[in-house]
Amino acid sequence: MMPDARKPGPSVRLKFALSYAAVILLTGLLLLAVVWLFLLRYVPEQIYIPTGEPDGGPSPVFVPNQSDLARAFAPPAAAVMGALLIIGLVGGWFLAGSMLAPLRRITDATRLAAGASLSHRIHLEGRRDEFRELADSFDTMLARLEAHNAEQQRFAANASHELRTPLAITQTLLDVARDDPDRDNGELVERLRVVNGRAIELTEALLLLSRADQRSFTRRPVDLSLIAEEATETLLPLAEKRGVTIETSGEVAVTIGSYALLLQLTTNLVHNAIVHNVREGGTVRVSTGARGFAVELTVENSGERLPPDLVSTLIEPFQRGTDRIRSDHAGVGLGLAIVKSIAQAHDGTLELTAREAGGLRVTVRLPVAPPDAN
Incomplete structure (x- = not known):
C-alpha cells in the first residue's frame, strides 16, 4: 500500500x-x-x-x-x-x-x-441513521468479501489438486518407462496422451472461468433458442452413444451478451444432463422462453434422485454429483461453476432444483434484450 x-x-x-x-x-x-x-x-x-x-x-x-x-x-x-x-x-x-x-x-x-x-464486524447498536446504514453496509461488504475469499481459497486448493493429479500420473508413467525399457511404448504414449488431454481440458476450463469472471467480452443480441439448437446438435452423437433422448422446445428468447460464452453455458448444461443420466432410456429436455423482463433457458434430465443438500453444492468447482468416478466424458468438475460465472457475468441467475422423479432441473435467467437492440 x-x-x-x-x-x-x-x-x-x-x-x-x-x-x-x-x-x-x-x-x-x-x-x-x-x-x-x-x-x-x-x-x-x-x-x-x-x-x-x-x-x-x-x-x-x-x-x-x-x-x-x-x-x-x-x-x-x-x-x-x-x-x-x-x-x-x-x-x-x-x-x-x-x-x-x-x-x-x-x-x-x-x-x-x-x-x-475479514471476520471482524462492527455491529453498531442504536436506531437506524446515516452511521448505522454505513456500518451495516460495511458489515455486508465484509461478509461478502470473506465468503468470496474463502471460495477463492477452496477453488485454488481444488484446482491445485486437480492439476497435480495428471502431472503425478505423467511422472509415474515416465518413471515406469525409464525403469522398464522393454515396456510397450505404444500403450505408454496412449496413456500419456489421455492424461495430457485431461490437463489441457482443465486448463482451458480455468481460462474460460477467468474470462467469464472478468466480463471481458463484447455484448450483442443473442437468441437462446438458436444456441440451444446448436448445442443439442453438437452433443447429439454423445447422447445417442449413451442411449439418451434429447427433446428441445421453446420460443425466441433474445438477451444481450457473448454468443461464444452463452453457447459454452448451454453446451455445459446439456453435456452434464447427458453424462449424469440413467445408462439407457434417459431423457434430456431443453426449453427456452421469455418471462416478463427476463429470458429463461431450462435444461432438465432424468437420473437418480438427488438430496437437496447435494444439489446446493453442485455449483461448487470440482463437484461431480453423486459419484466422482472419471470416465471418458466425466469432465473436470467445472461445468456448473463455469455456467454460474457466465450467468453472473451476464447479470443473470442460476437455479438448480432436484426433480421428484429423479434427475436435475437447471434454469438460467438472463435480462431480456431491449426492443431497440440491433
Whole structure:
C-alpha cells in the first residue's frame, strides 16, 4: 500500500467543536445586535416627567446617555461572549466525540480489514441513521468479501489438486518407462496422451472461468433458442452413444451478451444432463422462453434422485454429483461453476432444483434484450 504523502491536519472532532463554538458565538452576536438596535439605540437623551410644581410644567430628569449605556453594557456583553465561547468549545468537543464514536468504530474495522482480517464486524447498536446504514453496509461488504475469499481459497486448493493429479500420473508413467525399457511404448504414449488431454481440458476450463469472471467480452443480441439448437446438435452423437433422448422446445428468447460464452453455458448444461443420466432410456429436455423482463433457458434430465443438500453444492468447482468416478466424458468438475460465472457475468441467475422423479432441473435467467437492440 502506498504511504499517504498528505500532511496531517486538524481532526474532524476539533473542526466540529470549532464550528459549534462559531455558531454559538455568531448567535450571541446577533442577539446582542438586536438588543443594541431595538433597545439602546432609541433611548432619549432626556426624559421629562411632571414634578407637581405650582406652575405645572415638567422638569427634565437626567438619565444616562447612549455612550454611558454602551460603556456599561460592553463588559457584561464581553463576559457573556467569552462564556459562550468556552461553552461552545467544551460542549462541541464532547458532542463531536459522541457523534463521531460510530465513525471511529468503522475506521477501526477498516484498518482490520486492510490487514486481511475479514471476520471482524462492527455491529453498531442504536436506531437506524446515516452511521448505522454505513456500518451495516460495511458489515455486508465484509461478509461478502470473506465468503468470496474463502471460495477463492477452496477453488485454488481444488484446482491445485486437480492439476497435480495428471502431472503425478505423467511422472509415474515416465518413471515406469525409464525403469522398464522393454515396456510397450505404444500403450505408454496412449496413456500419456489421455492424461495430457485431461490437463489441457482443465486448463482451458480455468481460462474460460477467468474470462467469464472478468466480463471481458463484447455484448450483442443473442437468441437462446438458436444456441440451444446448436448445442443439442453438437452433443447429439454423445447422447445417442449413451442411449439418451434429447427433446428441445421453446420460443425466441433474445438477451444481450457473448454468443461464444452463452453457447459454452448451454453446451455445459446439456453435456452434464447427458453424462449424469440413467445408462439407457434417459431423457434430456431443453426449453427456452421469455418471462416478463427476463429470458429463461431450462435444461432438465432424468437420473437418480438427488438430496437437496447435494444439489446446493453442485455449483461448487470440482463437484461431480453423486459419484466422482472419471470416465471418458466425466469432465473436470467445472461445468456448473463455469455456467454460474457466465450467468453472473451476464447479470443473470442460476437455479438448480432436484426433480421428484429423479434427475436435475437447471434454469438460467438472463435480462431480456431491449426492443431497440440491433
